[in-house]
Amino acid sequence: MSERTVELEVLRYNPETDGEPHFQRYSVTCREEWVVLDALNHIKETVDPTLSYRWSCHMAVCGSCGMMIDGEPKLACKTFLRDYPGVIRVEPLAHFPVERDLVTVIDDFIAKLTRVKPYLIPKEEKPVAAGEYRQTPAQLKRYKQFTLCINCMLCYAACPEYGIIPKFLGPAAISLAHRWNQDSRDGGRAQRQEEIAATEGVWECSFTGACSEVCPEHVDPAAALQQVKIKSTVDWYLAHTMPWLNK
Amino acid sequence: MAEQVTRKPYVREVPRMLWFLRHPRYMRYMAREFSCLFIGAYTLMLVVGLKRLAEGPDAWAGFLAALGSPGAIVFHLFALAFSAYHSITWFRLTPKAMPVQIGDTFVADRVISGAHYAGWALVSLVVLWLAGAF
Numbered sequence: 001m002s003e004r005t006v007e008l009e010v011l012r013y014n015p016e017t018d019g020e021p022h023f024q025r026y027s028v029t030c031r032e033e034w035v036v037l038d039a040l041n042h043i044k045e046t047v048d049p050t051l052s053y054r055w056s057c058h059m060a061v062c063g064s065c066g067m068m069i070d071g072e073p074k075l076a077c078k079t080f081l082r083d084y085p086g087v088i089r090v091e092p093l094a095h096f097p098v099e100r101d102l103v104t105v106i107d108d109f110i111a112k113l114t115r116v117k118p119y120l121i122p123k124e125e126k127p128v129a130a131g132e133y134r135q136t137p138a139q140l141k142r143y144k145q146f147t148l149c150i151n152c153m154l155c156y157a158a159c160p161e162y163g164i165i166p167k168f169l170g171p172a173a174i175s176l177a178h179r180w181n182q183d184s185r186d187g188g189r190a191q192r193q194e195e196i197a198a199t200e201g202v203w204e205c206s207f208t209g210a211c212s213e214v215c216p217e218h219v220d221p222a223a224a225l226q227q228v229k230i231k232s233t234v235d236w237y238l239a240h241t242m243p244w245l246n247k
Numbered sequence: 248m249a250e251q252v253t254r255k256p257y258v259r260e261v262p263r264m265l266w267f268l269r270h271p272r273y274m275r276y277m278a279r280e281f282s283c284l285f286i287g288a289y290t291l292m293l294v295v296g297l298k299r300l301a302e303g304p305d306a307w308a309g310f311l312a313a314l315g316s317p318g319a320i321v322f323h324l325f326a327l328a329f330s331a332y333h334s335i336t337w338f339r340l341t342p343k344a345m346p347v348q349i350g351d352t353f354v355a356d357r358v359i360s361g362a363h364y365a366g367w368a369l370v371s372l373v374v375l376w377l378a379g380a381f
Contacts, residue, residue: 015255071270097256105256138351160273163261207340208276226344 002032006081008039010051011091013098021098023089024048030081036090037065037076040102053102060216063152066093067102073157073214093157095166109153112169115195116177121188133185146179146224148217155211155221161204168204169195171211171221178224181231197232205229279336282329289326338363 006028013021026047028039037055044051055065058077065076068091070084081088096104122133155171162168177192196202205225212222238245267273299310313319341363342356375381 013257015257016253018257021257021259094259095261097258099254099256138348141351141353142348160266160276164263164266206276206280208273209340210270210272210276212343213272220343223343223346226340227346230344 003029006030006039006084007087008043009087009089010040010043010102011098012051012101014050015100025087032082034081035077036069036074036079036081036088039081040076040090052100061150063150066152066154066157067091068094068157073154075152075154075216078216093153095157095159095163096153106153108166109151109156109170109173112173113151113176116169116173116192117188118173118176118180120180120183120186121191122185123187135184139184142184143179143182146175146182146219149176149179149219150217152216154214154216158210158214160208160210161206165204167200169201171225174202174205174228175219175221175224178228193232193235196228197235202228202232279333282333285326285329286333288322289330334367338367
């Protein structure tokens with residue numbers, strides 16, 4: 001197995017001693033198949049145990065290891081060192097406060113995710129004895145793409161809108177709301193519209209499309225947001241031109 | 248007693264102006280947005296033309312002569328290039344906003360954006376027909 005030396009420039013921030021973050025350079029002897037997360041683990045295990053970062057699955061499923069790699073939001077477990085010829089700059093996800101080193105404060109995203117009620121709100125409650133809520137393959141297909149979100153927040157780090165207007169509900173939260181709205185078993189759309197059809201919801205989006213470009217699971221959040229815009233616009237016209245439809 | 252944990256999250260400021268210089272994809276987005284200025288300017292020019300038409304034959308002839316000036320021709324070339332960029336980039340995005348599902352499958356992206364091009368061509372033909380081009 002071929003080995004080579006890679007230089008990493010990692011953003012360090014210790015809230016107990018540092019006034020502001022700074023970069024620290026590490027040299028790592030890495031193997032051909034290593035990803036950035038392997039290099040960080042190697043640094044933590046053999047060079048500098050104080051380096052802090054989040055990770056869990058090492059297989060692009062858990063969504064924990066999102067960070068800026070050479071200025072691009074990436075999953076560290078899915079980003080091969082061999083694709084970077086020079087010094088690799090590793091920073092915490094953009095647009096989030098830095099807790100320590102590569103660890104960000106994600107409370108804002110979690111609060112927004114909670115607000116959109118990303119779970120099944122059944123159209124009609126029925127007892128367990130009445131059986132499952134059934135669905136055809138076509139009904140599943142309608143929303144399946146949006147179920148692939150792993151809450152890694154790369155889309156928030158890519159979204160210039162979220163960077164400038166932090167109140168914006170953001171790509172992942174709205175995509176997940178849309179995922180449940182599109183579900184034939186669900187009846188919670190009116191509740192979710194309160195959040196996602198608001199100004200701070202989908203109307204802050206100006207369709208830069210960066211979220212979809214960086215999404216590691218190809219959820220295409222930008223598509224979800226535009227679909228929500230169209231559906232919300234139709235709602236508005238129906239409410240104002242056909243008031244007899246209002247219940 | 249457990250050791251006191253101090254939290255002092257560091258907020259990195261995002262540039263409010265010129266943020267789009269940070270990445271080529273933001274520049275592409277701004278180019279798309281910027282193109283609408285030329286479309287707006289062209290619309291204003293048409294409104295001025297209407298005004299000249301209402302003012303009589305002499306004013307209209309003056310307007311037509313002004314359209315033939317080198318500056319006006321350069322402006323038209325820019326307006327054409329930017330409005331084509333605007334339309335093409337938006338038509339490319341239409342399949343995202345308007346997916347059409349038939350049974351278990353979604354209609355291919357190129358069919359949806361193709362339908363928009365067809366609509367564009369049709370409207371252009373109608374405009375040309377109204378203008379007496381045929």
